[in-house]
Every structure is written in C-alpha cells, then in structure tokens.
Amino acid sequence: MIHVKHSTSAREADVAVVGGGVVGSAIALGLAREGARVALLDEGDGAFRASRGNFALIWVQSKGLGMPAYAGWSRKSADAWAGLAALLREESGLDVAHDQPGGFMLCLSQAELEARVDAMKRLHNQPMMQDFRYEVLDHRETKKRMPAIGPDVVGALYSPHDGHVNSLRLFRALREAGARRGVDYRPSQVVTRLEQRGGGFRIEGDWGVLEARRIVLAAGLGNARLAPMVGLEAPVTPSKGQIIVTEKTAPFLRHPVVTVRQTDEGGVMIGDSQEDRGFDTIVAQPVITTMAERAVRMFPALAGLNVVRTWSALRVMTPDGFPIYEQSRACPGAFVATCHSGVTLAANHVFTLAPAILRGELPVDVADFTAGRLHVPAHA
Numbered sequence: 001m002i003h004v005k006h007s008t009s010a011r012e013a014d015v016a017v018v019g020g021g022v023v024g025s026a027i028a029l030g031l032a033r034e035g036a037r038v039a040l041l042d043e044g045d046g047a048f049r050a051s052r053g054n055f056a057l058i059w060v061q062s063k064g065l066g067m068p069a070y071a072g073w074s075r076k077s078a079d080a081w082a083g084l085a086a087l088l089r090e091e092s093g094l095d096v097a098h099d100q101p102g103g104f105m106l107c108l109s110q111a112e113l114e115a116r117v118d119a120m121k122r123l124h125n126q127p128m129m130q131d132f133r134y135e136v137l138d139h140r141e142t143k144k145r146m147p148a149i150g151p152d153v154v155g156a157l158y159s160p161h162d163g164h165v166n167s168l169r170l171f172r173a174l175r176e177a178g179a180r181r182g183v184d185y186r187p188s189q190v191v192t193r194l195e196q197r198g199g200g201f202r203i204e205g206d207w208g209v210l211e212a213r214r215i216v217l218a219a220g221l222g223n224a225r226l227a228p229m230v231g232l233e234a235p236v237t238p239s240k241g242q243i244i245v246t247e248k249t250a251p252f253l254r255h256p257v258v259t260v261r262q263t264d265e266g267g268v269m270i271g272d273s274q275e276d277r278g279f280d281t282i283v284a285q286p287v288i289t290t291m292a293e294r295a296v297r298m299f300p301a302l303a304g305l306n307v308v309r310t311w312s313a314l315r316v317m318t319p320d321g322f323p324i325y326e327q328s329r330a331c332p333g334a335f336v337a338t339c340h341s342g343v344t345l346a347a348n349h350v351f352t353l354a355p356a357i358l359r360g361e362l363p364v365d366v367a368d369f370t371a372g373r374l375h376v377p378a379h380a
C-alpha cells in the first residue's frame, strides 16, 4: 500500500481523473484504494459516453492480432476479473453478475469459419500466445455445447477465457465503491483547459479551477482535444455500435457469443455492429435488420421474442484499435488512458494501472501502448 501525503487545501486533489466513464471510474477507484485523494470530473450523463451503451463482454479470443501485448493485457484483466467482481460486491454491495464460462464466435458459412480460423492462427503464431486456449468446433460439437443453435450454424470458435457482466451495474458499482473510498465525483464539470504549474496541474472549466498533483485523462472521445494540452496525443474517433434488446425469457444461453448474449436479467442482447459515421447515434433500420436476421439464424427461438429496446453508442477508437496508455514527457504527472474495451480491461485499470500511476511509472505490460507507435509506417 502506497501512502500518499494529502494536501491541505480543500480545492486540491492528489489526482484529478478527467472523464467518469467506465475507464475513468475504474482508475479513480484504484487510486482511492491506494489512499489517494481523487477528484473525478465528468461532463455528465448528456455526454457521448461509450460506457452507457456497451455489450458488456469480457473478451480475450480474437484480441491482439498485430500487437501481442494487447492479447496479454486483455488476458491479464480477464484472469483478474473474478477478483474485481468480489471486490465490487464487498465495497459497493452490488453484484455485477460476473460470469466467465467461455465464449463462442458462431459462423454461418464455411467461408466465415475459415476466415475466423485463419485469423486465429495468425494471432496464435505471434509470440507470447502459448497460454491462450481455443477450440475450433464443427456444427455437431457446437450443438452439443449450445443446444439452442439452429441448422445454419456451420461451426464455432470457443475460448474458455471469455465471459460477460451486467454492464450498467458494473458502472454503478465502480462509482459506488469509489464514493465509499472517498472519490469526489463532480458531474457537469467539463474541463476546457489544462496547464502544468508548480509541480502540479491546474484544471479549468466554466465551473472554476481545480489543482491536482497528477492528472489522468480518461475522457473517452474528449481525450483527443485534452491530451495535446499536456503534451500527449490521443487521436481517437467514434465507431458506432448498434444494439437490440429483447424481452426477458427463460435462460437458454449459458455462454456469451460475440454478437448475442443473454443477460443475467433474462433479456437477450444482439449486437454489435461497427460503423464509421462520425458522431451520428441514430439507430438505423438496415443495420438492425441484418443483426436480427443473423441472430435468428444462430438461435431460431429468438424469432418468437419481442424487441423492447434498441440503441446505438460510440466506441472510443484509436487508429489501430489498440489502447493508449502514456505519461507525458513534457508534463510528467499527466497520464492518458484510452481503450475500446473498458469492461474487459476494468480489472487491470483498478489493480494494475491505478497503482502504477500513483508510483509515477506505467507498468511494463503497457510499454507498447504509447501513441508514438501510430507514427511508424506499418511496413517500415
């Protein structure tokens, strides 16, 4: 446990975390657990917020092609997730319905299966992938493990590392546990200006000024604008995802599928598309129809269920899809943390990233995740 000397002024924090999505809330909790006095500044519920609309998978298989360190980072978090769920139960009183029974990617044609298997082989030909387990299953074997599949399912990839949670309850639990640890959550405090001053940082908005010794930029899409103010880079852009939710039904789907999962409450979530459409969050019929048709081919029983909700939300996407974690060289003490799998990586953010930020040095696991990689030509 690191002991942080608390400042005396009521306007100061040891660490200011900018952005109260699932990434910022997890880091704030991790910092507070180490004894830091944390202010969590957030634009509020009206902001574009990936954390309000995600698919809630803890997903490892298929992650890290082109950057094996990302596969390792995802796996580390997935392995630590049971511990995070237990911590949140104890510290927030909330059960986030964590379940990691292994996940499936179902394929509806031979070509799709071959493409998936090929990608998986390339992923596993990379270094450091020895401990990652997966199986390729034909229709019969998939049916044995998932009796609800339809005849159109040609086969599947299965990995025991994958799982899911109740996403909104996770978000609430992170906030509640943080609040009980003293995190000072400040909604409607949009940060417009950052400046390093006298060994700390001055953080400004219409609401006033806050001074903090360290600053963590976890503002999702807002990081693109904020990072350069402290010598960092976060060239993130929105990637739209649409989701369908059905009425509740009796449990029939024990395992999460990458595009279909039954929640702990009984509803079935179908998703998640990926579109580059700027800041457009309109739910569009053609995409929703394709998603629904594919889901019904996977699980014919879905055809009998009513849809009760649809939504779209914007992922926070870097140019290569991998996270950026970095401390500023120009302004030491300023960190950026941005990723598109904030649910999967929540355990790492609480247990590994936050303590490292307090130590002032990011962990070796994330050494490859600086924004500088984005300037190296892919075929150099």
Ligand SMILES: Cc1cc2nc3c(=O)[nH]c(=O)nc-3n(C[C@H](O)[C@H](O)[C@H](O)COP(=O)(O)OP(=O)(O)OC[C@H]3O[C@@H](n4cnc5c(N)ncnc54)[C@H](O)[C@@H]3O)c2cc1C
Residues within 6 Å of the ligand: 018, 019, 020, 021, 022, 023, 024, 041, 042, 043, 044, 045, 047, 048, 049, 050, 051, 052, 053, 054, 055, 056, 057, 058, 059, 189, 190, 191, 192, 218, 219, 220, 221, 222, 223, 226, 240, 241, 242, 243, 272, 312, 313, 314, 315, 316, 338, 339, 340, 341, 342, 343, 344, 345
């Ligand atoms: C459709 C969809 C499906 C997804 N599925 C999964 C999944 O299955 N598994 C998984 O692990 N992840 C998934 N994700 C990603 C996940 O939701 C994470 O939330 C994502 O990684 C980004 O979280 P974040 O906290 O960085 O950003 P956000 O949730 O966008 O939060 C950013 C916060 O910063 C605040 N902010 C912005 N600018 C400022 C400013 N200037 N001042 C103060 N505050 C500011 C906003 O108010 C907001 O609350 C999915 C996302 C989407 C959209």
